[in-house]
Amino acid sequence: MKPCYLIFTLLICCMACKKDLIPKKEGNFKLNFEHRVDTSLLKLGTTTYKNPSAESYTVTAFKYYISNVYLVKMDNSLLRLPVTYHLVDESKPESKSILLLAPQGEYRAIGFKLGVDSSRNVSGAQTDALDPVLGMFWSWNSGYIMAKMEGKSPVSAAPDKTLTFHVGGFKGPFNAVQDIRIQTPISITVGPDREPAVTFRTDLNKWFGPPNIVSFATTATIHSPGEAAWKISVNYKNMFRITNVTDL
Amino acid sequence: MYTCFVMALIWACRKSGDNKPPAGPTPYTISLPAHFPQPVYDLSRNPPTVEGVALGRRLFYDPRLSRDSTISCGFCHQQFAAFAHFDHALSHGIDNRNGFRSVPSLFNLLWQKDFMWDGGVNHLDIQPLTPISDANEMGEDLGRLIARLNADKKYRSMFDGAFGPGEINSQKLFRALSQFMATMNSFNAKYDSVLTHKAQFSPDEQAGYAIFQAKCAACHKEPLFTDGSFRNNGLPYNEFLNDAGRMRITNSTGDYLKFRVPSLRNIIKSPPYMHDGRFYDIYDVFEHYSSGIEQTPTIDPIVKNGIPLSQEEQRQLYFFLTTLTDHSFINNKSLSEILIYN
Structure with a gap:
């Protein structure tokens, strides 16, 4: 009898120590990113593409930050999720799918920042997706590279015919952090035992215009904050399109 | 008997370690002069510890932070010159390279809101990234440096002592260097x-x-x-x-x-x-x-x-x-x- 009593008390004891016994009404949802150049799937390396100025090029790196994700409820109010930072990198397939936790509910649109908000650009050493070890931080002029595209083009005047588009800057009129908000074609419902997924098609060719047409013959290198970088960010603001919603 | 269970209950709910002497690093108090303004650097976000300061000092004087293990931070920042580079007009680096500006002295960095001659660096923690990665200075890739530190037994144990067990990452590296630099204060002239x-x-x-x-x-x-x-x-x-x-x-x-x-x-x-x-x-x-x-x-x-x-x-x-x-x-x-x- 006595040992039984002891076990029972210990159980109560354990329960009393548990922080939260009420299950939270939350669910997962997924953002998938599929990289294309116009309609062709992006392949790093040797595949040749043409920019809007009909100049051919190849791509060796393509990556960008997604942060500050929010959802839009059916009544159009915003639901800001805890701030997280994700580096979507074509060379790392697992980075192209972001799993997030959101409160139960039905949502009609998704928003996020394409880039890293200004506060994290001025707060010293960061970790994880913001670790400067990832090569997305300018050391000489503190700040994150919000998006990066590297490749080659026969018309490039840079040494070795390279293309270097490092887009960043978080200050003043040339803040390259872009706010993206996209309506989902059907609403998505988040809740326990569900995992809706939204697939974005990301078109790299949108980087080179319109509205700001970029010719590789004249502009093959951008690697500092300022007007030129900002103009690219105005272009790539239009690079996302939702192509699929799995509301399961 | 009942009292005994209540006692057990209280004991079970206690956070572990309450009865033990405090584990982990020993806090390091940085004395700030009364006649100075409030520091810019927020020490509460990177509280200095004896272990962290010692680690930062070792890193500051370790030439292995450079690509070819020849140039430490202290190579150019000499204490007798108030951590400037005595008698050198332009900064020196690996492979007999020169930078294009002089080496600034280092002290009272807690009161500095930006760094470098042009103010391009906006936080003390990330300041060391500039000389470490600059081809004309220490010329090292941050990822390679972190891997080298992780492979070093002595550094592993020092980082564990300063920041708790775990992989060494760049944030720990920079915070340790900041902790040491936070002790470089000059107000007794x-x-x-x-x-x-x-x-x-x-x-x-x-x-x-x-x-x-x-x-x-x-x-x-x-x-x-x-x-x-x-x-x-x-x-x-x-x-x-x-x-x-x-x-x-x-x-x-x-x-x-x-x-x-x-x-x-x-x-x-x-x-x-x-x-x-x-x-x-x-x-x-x-x-x-x-x-x-x-x-x-x-x-x-x-x-x-x-x-x-x-x-x-x-x-x-x-x-x-x-x-x-x-x-x-x-x-x-x-x-x-x-x-x-x-």
Whole structure:
């Protein structure tokens, strides 16, 4: 009898120590990113593409930050999720799918920042997706590279015919952090035992215009904050399109 | 019996470790002078510990932070020169390379809101990334450096001691370096003793102080002896370096040829002077302000018409500047170089 009593008390004891016994009404949802150049799937390396100025090029790196994700409820109010930072990198397939936790509910649109908000650009050493070890931080002029595209083009005047588009800057009129908000074609419902997924098609060719047409013959290198970088960010603001919603 | 269970319950709910002596690193108190303003650096976000400061000191003096293991931070930042590079106009790096600016002295960094001659770096924690990764300085890739530290048993145990067990990442590296740099403070010069009524200026020093207050203090603001601003002080343009100064950071033509106003603390110990180290003697600096100003569109109004300094004034100013040498700082054993064998 006595040992039984002891076990029972210990159980109560354990329960009393548990922080939260009420299950939270939350669910997962997924953002998938599929990289294309116009309609062709992006392949790093040797595949040749043409920019809007009909100049051919190849791509060796393509990556960008997604942060500050929010959802839009059916009544159009915003639901800001805890701030997280994700580096979507074509060379790392697992980075192209972001799993997030959101409160139960039905949502009609998704928003996020394409880039890293200004506060994290001025707060010293960061970790994880913001670790400067990832090569997305300018050391000489503190700040994150919000998006990066590297490749080659026969018309490039840079040494070795390279293309270097490092887009960043978080200050003043040339803040390259872009706010993206996209309506989902059907609403998505988040809740326990569900995992809706939204697939974005990301078109790299949108980087080179319109509205700001970029010719590789004249502009093959951008690697500092300022007007030129900002103009690219105005272009790539239009690079996302939702192509699929799995509301399961 | 019941009391016993209640006791067990209370015991079970306690956070572990309450009865043990505190595990983990020992807090390190940084003494801040009463006559200084509030620091800019938020120590509560990176609380210094004895272990963290010791680790930062080792990292500061370890040449293995550079690509070919020849250049440590302390290679260019020498304590006897107030952590500037004595007698070197331009910064040195691996492979016999040179940078294009002089090595700034290091002290009172807690009060500095941005770094480098052009103010391009906005936080003390990430400042070391610049010399570590610059091809003309330590030339190392941050990822390779982190991998090297993780492979080193001694560093693994020191990082564990300072930040708790786990992989070494760049944040821990930078925070350890910041903790050490947070201890590099200079506020015990004769000037400070005079300010706090523990000493008196000599007549020459006193006269020099009056000249300083009348002619220098507008930019070299007390008690830090800099106002932290960027100005064009009328240096003749150096066409070999073609250095645009702060314009490189802001892209604003209004910042062309502007550079940080350096602190004058320990100035006599840290020649050569100016962003390009062009003046080896403080009297050359006096002559520049007195008669060497070059007019350019962004010239600072304060120096535009020159700051006349007679021979006698220059002599007295020199005596005052010697009262800004902090011997307890440049001889502080806890900041001195440590030799690293393993």
